[in-house]
Amino acid sequence: GPGACPLSGEETFPVKFAHETKNRSDGQLVGKRICPHCRSEDTLMFIGTRAATVASVAIDELFGSTLNNDPKLLAFTDSVQDASHRAGFFSARTYRFTLRTALQRVIDEAGDAGLPLSNAGRQLLNYWSQEGPGRPGSLRQTIATIIPPDIREYQPYLNYRNSLGSDEPPPVFRDDIVKRLNWEVVSEFGLMQTHGRTMESQCSATLGWDPMCVRQLAESLKERLPGVSPILADIDARQFEVWIYGVLQRQRLRGGIYHPYLDSYAASNYWGKYPFGRLVQGREIFPSAGKYSPRLM
Template sequence: MPILTLTGNAADEESRDDVCPNCGKTNGIRFLGSAIATQLSTVVTTLFGDRHLDDGEKKALVFTDSVQDAAHRAGFIQSRARVFNLRNAVRQAVAEETTLDDIPAAMMASAHTPSERYRLLPPDLAEREGFRAFWDTEKAASAVVRKRVQRRLAFDLALEFGLESRVGRTLEETGSLAAHVEAGPATRLEAVGRVAVEGLEVDWSLDDARDGLMDAASVVRWVRGTLERLRERGAIDHPWLNKYVENDGNRHWVWGGRPRQEGMPAFPPRTRSARFCKGGQEDKRFTRISARHGHLLAELVRTVDCSLPRRRSVGGREARSTALRDTRPRRDRDVETDHRR
């Protein structure tokens, strides 16, 4: 990689003006900074991930001037290394189109040595009694241990392709793998979508062939977009989230009351957690499909040529406005009103 520098008698002055040595543009240089721990984890992971590097040479020596910094950076690098090891294992296990449910078993089947099995587990779980038998033996682990590891890997995959799919160098963001929601044929999606949008008004004119109904392609497009949005917000089914969903997103079931003995990570307050979709009013915990000012209906209004039903009081009762609107120019309507007066 060539290194370009400023030379000549005007090099000092051009350096002060941030002149780009490549194109010569003044103020054309921007400095991008990053935390030391982030840079270290990226460098170490990239070097250690080289398949041509011998396992005996995969050692790192990091210097720091503080005991606290040393402890923090060691833990941070270890944590980040596990994330990249997990992504490498997922990429190697996926040879063709598959489902999230099938990937954990393929990952475990591809881990033949204790070192390869160890890298599948988070650092805080690898030494626990309930997980250590998975890697610290030459014999096959028991069915109970393997099931416990498989459930944790399934949850990690749900985060990788769901809640955390747009954060950092994920498999999707780097283009290594692509995920989508398999929800069945378009006819099924249309049927589900029409039930969800029942009562919405469509802007149309008298010569419109739709007759006030949303076309099938628009409904299917909205349903697919809604499913992908829910996936990216973490709404992927997993046994550890059952009570969390049943209790309308009560943080207790993913924090203090989570099954920590099974290896579930914590989601303390003020951290992102999965947002599922349910009926009722919109709130900060779940996405509500029927909320008048919710995200899903707002996306429908932007995607499809429709509007939310307006309510007006008639004789003390609420009545919905008609979907048929006068499409003539406002000036013509005003003239007709003046004649009537």
């Protein structure tokens, strides 16, 4: 209903509830599906959603709220066969929502200065490992929360998770996690930007380019290109800037934003954990090849 949100203080929007009932022919009282706005009967429906998807969104909202001090979950299914599927589905789906929520908080904290992509993974760990409302408050719990599902059985992570020593992970393992989180953020605004409920598609955050760097590159091109063709001398620097932005935009959507994972892909066409159809030592932390892979110019 109307009023301020207890978390953000922002004004909320009114929600209409339908409490209509009807009597069946056998005398049983049941709910009546009627729109509380237009009063049309049997017209309420969810569009483009299924039970598991809706549940994964609801789970993420509950676990992402700073008002939730009891992060435990019981999920019920109508068959034993669905139990393992739902567990894996919730784990995979809620990870994306959890990462986006965590990243959004870090971006908001950065303010107008923005968050450099190359520093995103380190900032995620630093911000969420600090004490504060809704934060795990320790580095161990932060890593357990935002580690990608496909590396939860990664042996260095298991060793760290099961150890009773310092909260600080081994330097090599920490670097691996930071590098993988950087990739997740890079792909969120690049390769996977047009797939799913990404932060940019939901208008919560977007990627920006340094205008000074683009301007300097445009001026450099304007000086050099007349040597290629005299016709290019008539093009002003602003047109070069527009062209550069177009190339950058196309390349980022194809997965061309630089990350160390792309080195072996650009040099030898090796991508993912299994470039030869089997796991290669040293690539356990890499993302799975999956349905989408970068396409470089």
